[in-house]
């Protein structure tokens with residue numbers, strides 16, 4: 001694929017291909033996280049196991065995973081943190097031993113709600129305006145709710 005030119009038109013980026021070039025065709029492949037289901041935060045690619053095929057490394061809310069090519073079944077590299085949130089996940093040989101290393105950030109989630117959330121619209125009407133929060137049955141998430149580990 002050869003790009004002929006690139007131009008910025010207004011706020012959008014436009015490009016044109018040579019007329020003789022075939023269109024790019026993309027094929028979707030969905031990979032199952034199996035027992036490691038999580039919100040994905042970052043992804044990288046590299047031959048992590050050294051078999052000559054490009055593997056995927058994926059960071060998420062709870063796990064850092066390796067998807068080995070060709071079947072891409074996930075296996076656990078590390079757990080117990082949020083991996084890749086705000087940082088990339090990359091496969092590179094960092095120490096020069098000829099084997100790929102996996103790089104990522106990690107974070108212990110500490111976010112807490114600074115207020116309570118009502119579980120239904122009637123809770124808003126029943127709430128005592130001079131008291132914090134809602135009755136237990138009317139509370140969707142209490143003050144201080146959040147994830148941490």
Ligand SMILES: [Ca+2]
Pocket residue numbers: 046047048049050051052053054055068069
């Ligand atoms: Ca590989």
Ligand SMILES: [Ca+2]
Pocket residue numbers: 092093094095096097098099100101
């Ligand atoms: Ca290495």
